Structure formats: structure tokens, C-alpha cells
Amino acid sequence: MAKINSRLKSLFTSYNLLFSMVGVLILVLGLWNDTWRQTDTELVREIGLVLLYMLGSLTLIFSLLGAYGAHYEHKLALVMFLVSTITGGIAMLTTGVSAAVARPQMVEQMEEMFKTALPLDKTTQRNKNAVYSMQKTLQCCGLFSYNDWQNQIPESCLCDVHKAVGSCTIVKHTSYSYGQMTKTIYSQPCFPSIVSYLNVGVDYIMGVSFTLAIMAVLGMALSSTMIHQMQDDVTKPTTVVLKVPAVFSPKKLPKYQHLFNTPLAAVFSPKLPKYQELFNTP
Structure with a gap:
């Protein structure tokens, strides 16, 4: 492993x-x-x-x-x-x-x-519903200004002064039913808040x-x-150690004194025949 x-x-x-x-x-x-x-x-x-x-x-x-x-x-x-x-x-x-x-x-x-999508009072109902939800969530009115709604400012723009201190403003607008009137709406448009969230x-x-x-x-x-x-x-390669068998291993080596104090011929052949015996022997 x-x-x-x-x-x-x-x-x-x-x-x-x-x-x-x-x-x-x-x-x-x-x-x-x-x-x-x-x-x-x-x-x-x-x-x-x-x-x-x-x-x-x-x-x-x-x-x-x-x-x-x-x-x-x-x-x-x-x-x-x-x-x-x-x-x-x-x-x-x-x-x-x-x-x-x-x-x-x-x-x-x-x-x-x-x-x-402008003006918002003339856009499609789908766009209006999206802007209504956006205005309630972000507490804003209109995309770039409350004037985007012209004279049809919706209820989602209305601001409660007691709950949203400092973010409300009073505007005057002309209603088809009631004529000149004032409303308290969110002062901040929605587009800057959208860009901030983006x-x-x-x-x-x-x-x-x-x-x-x-x-x-x-x-x-x-x-x-x-x-x-x-x-x-x-x-990684495996390292194998091989042992080389000994070819020559004498059982009994001559001692140091015997090797150097004895004639060379006596070390390797202690009983060599004499010259006369070698040639006079039948």
C-alpha cells in the first residue's frame, strides 16, 4: 500500500x-x-x-x-x-x-x-404589481421619482410618519376624484436602493x-x-542484494611465520623429488 x-x-x-x-x-x-x-x-x-x-x-x-x-x-x-x-x-x-x-x-x-416602463400609471399591470411589491419592501416611491406615477400615486408609496421617521415627505398632487390634495409618501426613489442591493x-x-x-x-x-x-x-525500483559465492576458500591457510620463514617451494610442495632421484629412478 x-x-x-x-x-x-x-x-x-x-x-x-x-x-x-x-x-x-x-x-x-x-x-x-x-x-x-x-x-x-x-x-x-x-x-x-x-x-x-x-x-x-x-x-x-x-x-x-x-x-x-x-x-x-x-x-x-x-x-x-x-x-x-x-x-x-x-x-x-x-x-x-x-x-x-x-x-x-x-x-x-x-x-x-x-x-x-415609464410612466408607471400607464405601464402593464404586471409591471405595476412588481413596483408595488418593491415599494413596500424597500420603502420607496417611484423608480426615479414619485413623479413617475404622475397623478396616480398608489397606496404602496404612502409613508407612516410614526414608523418611518425621517424617510417621509409631503407632496401635493391633483386627483381626478378629489382635486388638489396632499399625501405623505416615501421620499426615497427605488432605483438607488435597487443599485445598492445589486x-x-x-x-x-x-x-x-x-x-x-x-x-x-x-x-x-x-x-x-x-x-x-x-x-x-x-x-520505485526494488533493490536486490546478490551474494557472490566464494570460488576459492582454502580450509587451512599457512601462518604468517611459516609463510615467510620457509622456502617458497616448501610452502606449496614440501616434498619435491631430488634431481638425482628424478633422473636416476627407473
Whole structure:
């Protein structure tokens, strides 16, 4: 079984724990927005909640996958985690940069879209209902001014002085039924509040995207290092020590004194025949 450095494994486990906490935090944020939302007609809000749920779920799943691969030293799980972090990191970085670049264009496009709905007293009923809900939620009147309603200021613009201190104003307008009359309405138009909420939303998107992108880069570095360690352990050659048998191993070597104090011929052949015996022997 391949071995991963214990310190690296502990660091990667801590990283996945932090990564899972980020996923849980994103899910809690989505649940909080879903529970405390004040209107059910905001399509952008619904899309944002779906994105939060998807992002939080994927973050939690990937963190559990990485923790499993590190604990059991499962190479396939680590490879899947590495691929997911690469893909997710590129997606988060692209989302953050796109949000930062598109912010001014979104404000301009929204302003042009709102101007096409003016005057509000002559727009479609669907647009009127959307503006009614917006005015109650944001405590504002009209998109750019209360004059957007001309002489048909709706009840959603009316301001209670006792509940909204400092945000009410008294205006005079001509009613078809009652003639000249005054009304206490919200002094703030809705478009600046919408732009403010839009900027906050874009800031959240950029913050979450860049944070997850940085964490993805860290996850890529850790997971690729562990995969490399596992690969090195598998492909490392096995060292075999061979013992060469002795070809010559005399049972009894001559002693030092005997070797140097005895004639050389007597050491290797102590009983050589004499010259006369060699040639005079039949």
C-alpha cells in the first residue's frame, strides 16, 4: 500500500474540514435567505437561492471526497478531487472576474429597462404589481421619482410618519376624484436602493468566487502532491542484494611465520623429488 507523508495528510484533512465548513456556511446562507425572504415574486432571488444551494452542496461533496481519498489513500478519489478542484477553480475565477467587469453594464442596462416602463400609471399591470411589491419592501416611491406615477400615486408609496421617521415627505398632487390634495409618501426613489442591493450582491458573488478559487488552488497543490507521492512509491525500483559465492576458500591457510620463514617451494610442495632421484629412478 502506498504511503503518504503523515504531515501532508493531516494538512489536507484540515483543509477539507475548512472546505466543508465553507460549504455548510453557503447552505445556511441560502436557507436563511429562503426563510426570511419578504416576497415570492422576485425571480432573481429565486435563481440566487438555487445557485447557493448548488454551490454549497458541491463544495460539501468535494470536501468529503478529498477527505476520503486522503484517509484511505485512495488514488482514484484523489484524482477525482483534483479534477473537480481544477474545474471549480476555473469556474469560480471566471465568475468573479465576469461579475466585476459586468457591474457597470448591469446598472446601465437596468436603468434603461426601467425607463421603458415609464410612466408607471400607464405601464402593464404586471409591471405595476412588481413596483408595488418593491415599494413596500424597500420603502420607496417611484423608480426615479414619485413623479413617475404622475397623478396616480398608489397606496404602496404612502409613508407612516410614526414608523418611518425621517424617510417621509409631503407632496401635493391633483386627483381626478378629489382635486388638489396632499399625501405623505416615501421620499426615497427605488432605483438607488435597487443599485445598492445589486452592488452588495455582486460583492458577495465576487468574494465567494475568489475565496473558493484560492481554496481550489490550494486543494490542487495538496492533492497533486499526494498523488505524486503515491505514484513514486509504486514505481520505485526494488533493490536486490546478490551474494557472490566464494570460488576459492582454502580450509587451512599457512601462518604468517611459516609463510615467510620457509622456502617458497616448501610452502606449496614440501616434498619435491631430488634431481638425482628424478633422473636416476627407473
